[in-house]
Amino acid sequence: MSLRNVGLVYRKELLESLRDRRTLMSTILIPLLLFPVLAVGIGYMGAELIGQASxxxxxxxxxxxxxxxxxxxxxxxxxxxxxxxxxxxxxxxxxxxxxxxxxxxxxxxxxxxxxxxxxxxxxxxxxxxxxxxxxxxxxxxxxxxxxxxxxxxxxxxxxxxxxLMKPFDIKQENVVSDEKVAAETFGGLIPYLVILMCMTGAMYPAMDLTAGEKERGTMETILSSPISRTHLVLGKFLLVLTASLATAALSVISMGASFWGLQHGPALEAAQSGDSTFVQLHIGLGAVLSVFVMALPVAVLFSAVLMTIALFAKTYKEAQSYLTPMTFVVIIPAVAAMLPGIELTPKLAIIPILNVSLLCKELVAGTYHWTFIILIFLSTCFYAAAALFIAVKMFQRESVLFRS
Amino acid sequence: MIQARGLSKRFQDKKRGEIRAVDNVSFTCQPGKIYGLLGANGAGKTTTLRMLATILEPTDGTALVCGHDIVEQPEKVRACVGFLSTATALYPRLTARELVEYFGRLNGLDEATLKKRVDDIFNRLDMNGFRDRRCDKLSTGMKQKTSIARTLVHDPPVMIFDEPTLGLDVITARTITAFIRECRDRGKTVIFSTHVMSEVEKLCDTIGIIHTGKLLAEGTLAQFRDQHNEQDFEEIFVKVIAPRYVPAETD
Known part of the structure; x- marks a missing residue:
């Protein structure tokens, strides 16, 4: 295994990606702008509309x-x-x-x-x-x-x-930590976001580095160089993984900043001056980091699977038509984990994506079930390794690389 | 040197069944000589050259390139080969210099040697005017020069050209043919495929006529002319393939 060659491919792919407007849009700009636009924009708009109506x-x-x-x-x-x-x-x-x-x-x-x-x-x-x-x-x-x-x-x-009109009062008082309250309200949202963004971030580079390369005619150029196909696929894979994690990280940072902005900005005052209630978001950095640790093998899994599927396509458009349905494959278990009443069981712990979504919901709430954490981390690592192995094997197949 | 021994490549096609793209082809290319592989579209030229460049693996047979077996030591073979075809495009978002350096590094050159080699090639091919321009902003001629620089950066002893002038204008095509001659003059082993008769007549020391995957005839231009009592090479080519001619599909 020559790490030098893997690094060479990685650096070249990174350089090309940073010069590609479409990659920058999908990896950096969209995740950074999505939440301010959604949360702050809609938050302000909602508060304004409610205020106006009131x-x-x-x-x-x-x-x-x-x-x-x-x-x-x-x-x-x-x-x-x-x-x-x-x-x-x-x-x-x-x-x-x-x-x-x-x-x-x-x-x-x-x-x-x-x-x-x-x-x-x-x-x-x-x-x-x-x-x-x-x-x-x-x-x-x-x-x-x-x-x-x-x-x-x-x-x-x-x-x-x-x-006598009101002989006694009834008061409700929350005895649970702010983190747990936030987890109950938004608990499913953060893992859902991280998982979805891992997928979104990986999607464009996975297509660009495989089907895109075939379409541009550079696949034959690189295959005629002495680099082994295993090194080539690993270099490309690392770039896709980087994009996947970067998108997820930027989304969470952007979401955190948006919520902070909402809680400290005029939108909150506007909302509170109306008749609506506003839920405060208190999620610890530790919880977010542990979600990321769990998301790492998921990002590996997505990167490898998306690359393998996109490699079958001859053109970028064909790859898009293969990968778009994959979004639903990811969204369904991620959304299922947000439904009330679904909790981790040993059987659910081996279902990819759903297991991580459910576990992350617990991690955000500050609950650490170590048996589940180990089981889910290892099973996701296993799926990720299997997907990466298949991706490497697919890169060796002429029928895939030169499909006509 | 290239020594092809019984090279064969079969593909499976859902509609047509098994296709013998290359069928038991053997030939030898000597250093300092140009071997021209001549054939119509779909004759098996590209598949043969892709096998020699180890982009495809032969179904049967093998070849030795610079003494390395294409099946057993594909990475060593690629390290001593420069492969150029119209299908080998450039990375659009890299500059000409970055692209050539990338391939130099992939070929294991250290930074000092790489810099010297790149400067040398860019001077020789008069590429300094566009060395820091992105490949997607280059003209066809500049792209061809960059491709040539890419194949030369590791100074390979064997050059493989797959229809290198296909679709190029006369001026750009002349740059390529001049480059092929230069490779020969520098003592490299050169094999190139074409279906342009004039290129064969101008460039080749040895000609192999390939059709439906089989090498039908081989020899020097003079030998072909003597054997068929004909000066026009196009007529010779038609005579050779006529008994087996069926309109072939593309590679």
Whole structure:
């Protein structure tokens, strides 16, 4: 084994890749920009839209209420509520978003309350429509305050303490570390991202260094040099692996920076000033590093498999048509690991990709099951070694290199 | 020196079954001589030369190149061979200098020797004007010179040219033929394939006519002319292959 020759091929491929706009785009630019654009862009946009919706007055309609003037007048005085005249086809108006919510006050509402009888107000909404939910919330808030005022008045009349309205509070308190909370919320996302980006990063160079080389006519040139085909394939493989890991690392850095930006930027304030809740992301560096260690054999596996498949193609386009379906092969187990309820078992621990995805979810949560870690690391290394062996063998086959 | 002994190559094709691309071909190329392998498209020229350059492995038979067996010692064979064809393209994103240096290093040259060799070749081929220009920005003529520099960088004793002038304009083609002559004059063993009769007449010391994978005839130009009582080599070629002629498919 001449490491010098492997290194020569690697350095040459690296130089060529760094000069290739398409490689730079897929390996560096896209992973760096994807998350700021997705997280910050969509985050800002979402916060802006929510903020805008929360500031906008809600157009509502009142059904009934002729015998409850105090309630109707009170509704009319609520800030950001605009009452429109009553029409019979209010359902259409709601579904066409002309009216955001309709409140139905039953006949004799005020009188029933005064008598201490139980009654109900209905709010008709467009479920799922944000502005409709804002309108409904404003109406609900008004009635809730009206109810409290009524109860308070009755208690005062009976000379009873106000605390009877709410004799005790119920509070929920999180006792688990921030890391575990983040892992439960985003736990599946980081391994999914790392695995997907390992694949995305490897894909373009794998095609360029095999089918692309055939298409450009340089395969015969390099095969006529004294370098052995094993050294050649190993040099190329190392470049594909580098691209795969670089893409994954840059994606995680970019995602981390995007989340940091979200948590410390105006988007968070905007989101918090609205009615939405914002989940804080606390994932330790150690967890991210351990995900990377587990992703290493996965990146080896992807690089070798993608290179082997792309080598069969005669042109770059043909290679693309072979490799695109591979994305689904990777995404399905990676997404499956994110589903709630799926947990590591000895059987799942030997299914490639799914095993690493599930394990990484645990690693992010700070849980280290060493038996599974060793089993999964070794089994993935085995698959990766087998894939690399096949890639080396394929490079020896004339029927593959000179397929016509 | 090249000594081909019973070289054969069979391919499996799903539609056509077994194809004998090269069938029991034997010949010898001497140092300081040019051996021309002449044949129509699909005759087996490219496959023969690819086997000699160890890009393909023979199904049967073998050849000795500089005393190394092409089956047993393919890497040693490649180290003493310069292989040039229209299919051996250049890496588009490397400069002419980087490309030649890369192949020099792959051939095991140390940095001092490599620098001296590259400077020498670039001066000789008048390539200094574009040495740091990327190969995808070079003209056809510049690309051919860079390819020549690549084959020469390790100063191989054997040169293999597979239809080196195919698709080139007259001026670029003349650069190649001049280079082939120069290789011979420097004492290298040269084998080249072509289907251009004029190139054969101008360049070759020995001619082998190959058709449907078989070497049908071999000799010097004078021997062919005497034997067939004909001066026009195109007529001689047709006479040799006529008894076996069936339109062949490309290599």
């Amino acid at each position: 500031r906008e007055p809600s157009t509502i309609m009142v059904l009934g209420g002729a015998d409850s003037p105090e309630v109707v007048q009170g509704l009319g005085e609520v800030k950001n509520l605009r009452i429109v005249p009553t029409v019979p086809d209010y359902v259409n108006l709601i579904s066409n978003k002309k009216v955001r919510a309709v409140v139905d006050i039953p006949p004799g509402f005020q009188a029933a309350i005064a008598r201490g009888e139980r009654t109900a107000v209905k709010i008709y909404i467009f479920s799922g429509d944000l502005k409709s939910s804002f309108g409904a919330a404003r109406i609900e808030k008004f009635f809730s305050e009206y109810r409290d005022t009524t109860v308070r008045r009755s208690l005062t009349a009976e000379k009873l303490p106000e605390s």
